[in-house]
Amino acid sequence: MNADTIKSARNAAVLIAALLALWQLLYWFAGETAIKPPLTTFRYTLSLVTSDAFWPHLSESMRAFAAALAIAVGVGLALGFWLGFHRLSGQVFEPMLVALYSIPKITLYPILLLAFGLGMPAKIAFGAIHGIIPVALFTINAVRNVKPILIKTGRVLGLGPAAMVRSILFPAALPEIFTGLRVGFSLTLIGTLLGEMFAAQRGLGYLLMTAIGLHNVDLIMAVTLLLFLFAASVSTALLAIDHRLHRFG
Amino acid sequence: MSRLALYRMLVLAAAVLLLELLCYVGIIDRLTMPPPHRIAYDLVVILRSGSQNAAILKTLSNASIALGSALVVGVAVAVVLHGLRAVRETLDPLFATYYAVPIFAFYPLLIVLLGLGDAPQIMIGFMLGVVAVIVNTLNGLDRVPRVLRKTARIQRLGAAETALTVTLPYAAPYVLTGAKFAVAYSLIGIIGAEFIMSRGGMGYEISFAYTNFDNATMYPLILLILLVSITINSALSWWEKILLARRGQ
Numbered sequence: 001m002n003a004d005t006i007k008s009a010r011n012a013a014v015l016i017a018a019l020l021a022l023w024q025l026l027y028w029f030a031g032e033t034a035i036k037p038p039l040t041t042f043r044y045t046l047s048l049v050t051s052d053a054f055w056p057h058l059s060e061s062m063r064a065f066a067a068a069l070a071i072a073v074g075v076g077l078a079l080g081f082w083l084g085f086h087r088l089s090g091q092v093f094e095p096m097l098v099a100l101y102s103i104p105k106i107t108l109y110p111i112l113l114l115a116f117g118l119g120m121p122a123k124i125a126f127g128a129i130h131g132i133i134p135v136a137l138f139t140i141n142a143v144r145n146v147k148p149i150l151i152k153t154g155r156v157l158g159l160g161p162a163a164m165v166r167s168i169l170f171p172a173a174l175p176e177i178f179t180g181l182r183v184g185f186s187l188t189l190i191g192t193l194l195g196e197m198f199a200a201q202r203g204l205g206y207l208l209m210t211a212i213g214l215h216n217v218d219l220i221m222a223v224t225l226l227l228f229l230f231a232a233s234v235s236t237a238l239l240a241i242d243h244r245l246h247r248f249g
Numbered sequence: 250m251s252r253l254a255l256y257r258m259l260v261l262a263a264a265v266l267l268l269e270l271l272c273y274v275g276i277i278d279r280l281t282m283p284p285p286h287r288i289a290y291d292l293v294v295i296l297r298s299g300s301q302n303a304a305i306l307k308t309l310s311n312a313s314i315a316l317g318s319a320l321v322v323g324v325a326v327a328v329v330l331h332g333l334r335a336v337r338e339t340l341d342p343l344f345a346t347y348y349a350v351p352i353f354a355f356y357p358l359l360i361v362l363l364g365l366g367d368a369p370q371i372m373i374g375f376m377l378g379v380v381a382v383i384v385n386t387l388n389g390l391d392r393v394p395r396v397l398r399k400t401a402r403i404q405r406l407g408a409a410e411t412a413l414t415v416t417l418p419y420a421a422p423y424v425l426t427g428a429k430f431a432v433a434y435s436l437i438g439i440i441g442a443e444f445i446m447s448r449g450g451m452g453y454e455i456s457f458a459y460t461n462f463d464n465a466t467m468y469p470l471i472l473l474i475l476l477v478s479i480t481i482n483s484a485l486s487w488w489e490k491i492l493l494a495r496r497g498q
Binding site: 014015018098102103109190193194212223 | 260261281335339340346350353358361362429430433440446452456458468471474475479482483
């Protein structure tokens with residue numbers, strides 16, 4: 001273990017302790033009807049994840065999220081490489097992507113519901129539209145910042161577009177692209193969950209929404225905790241890879 | 250530059266025409282989406298009749314309160330955090346995870362804490378926006394050249410004065426980037442909260458219209474939200490460009 005690992009472990013421990021303390025304080029302040037204390041929540045969460053009713057929701061959410069992420073990454077990368085490499089298209093479309101990125105996509109959910117109906121496709125679409133644009137925008141910048149000499153070398157070697165992307169653009173732009181994927185991961189996750197909250201009959205988002213509707217504080221806290229743990233562990237791992245790529249890149 | 254603007258207009262016009270055509274031919278049926286010219290017409294009718302004015306006013310004023318407080322608090326927190334390196338390093342993983350967590354799960358808690366009025370919705374908008382402002386302001390403060398900080402020290406400026414007259418003006422373009430995110434996030438927060446539980450506002454009206462198949466109200470309101478956010482965003486981008494141009498970038 002080097003000094004960096006020890007330091008980040010210590011930081012993580014301090015952060016977790018601070019969050020738990022804040023949580024307990026909030027409970028003392030707000031009371032039983034608003035929030036449950038950490039210990040009660042952990043116990044309830046344990047009984048939730050060991051119950052049979054929970055797993056169909058989890059697997060539904062994870063399938064929707066995986067599909068949305070695959071679409072977001074695939075379409076985002078394709079758009080990013082095209083707009084980053086082809087200068088005119090990039091200049092025409094990038095500001096439009098930025099404008100689309102800035103709109104509150106939550107307002108589009110009734111449209112997606114009307115277009116896709118209740119259920120899986122609407123959730124996937126909702127997750128994907130959240131993730132595509134950040135992945136594309138980061139990829140555009142990454143491709144533009146690739147050193148021209150590398151691209152010239154590719155041209156001299158007579159590489160076609162596919163080979164150019166595979167063996168030159170992608171490896172050279174990887175650190176920046178990865179940052180885009182990290183941001184895309186978070187946004188696709190929240191998009192999928194929001195889709196489930198408003199437009200589904202299964203899944204963790206749906207579970208959360210019914211818990212809010214029934215004011216089942218135990219369930220709200222448990223689902224939020226699980227989502228937070230999932231998001232935090234994946235994004236911490238992605239952040240670590242991101243830092244490493246940028247250091248050696 | 251104007252040639253690019255022309256291309257962009259053409260692409261936009263083509264997209265609208267395509268939608269118009271799809272609606273006309275019937276590939277998109279009337280229950281899913283009215284043709285674009287109809288949406289624009291309905292929007293004018295709604296704005297003229299004033300039937301939605303109360304909802305529009307409520308949502309936009311709540312969003313601006315959320316945005317304003319997110320900006321003020323976010324910039325202040327960023328300035329303080331920038332001086333406290335250990336605290337900042339501890340909080341970094343939290344910032345990286347923050348946008349993957351459905352903040353809406355805290356809405357019931359906020360209702361219990363803050364009552365049934367507008368306050369919980371504003372709080373959601375604020376909570377979503379403030380972290381984007383903090384992260385981007387910190388990013389800007391990181392880039393302040395050392396010579397400027399030294400100059401501030403030579404002039405014997407206090408911490409607050411240094412922030413207000415030296416570092417924050419330098420970081421202004423980055424703060425503006427944060428502000429652009431905060432515009433979108435405050436709208437997302439307010440409208441999402443109105444979707445879930447409220448007695449008024451554009452989000453409430455949109456979901457009410459959705460459940461009643463009232464496309465003549467739903468689509469114009471969605472269009473209005475998109476227009477508002479894109480307009481504010483372009484204005485901020487334009488300001489950002491002026492700031493950067495003044496620095497010769």
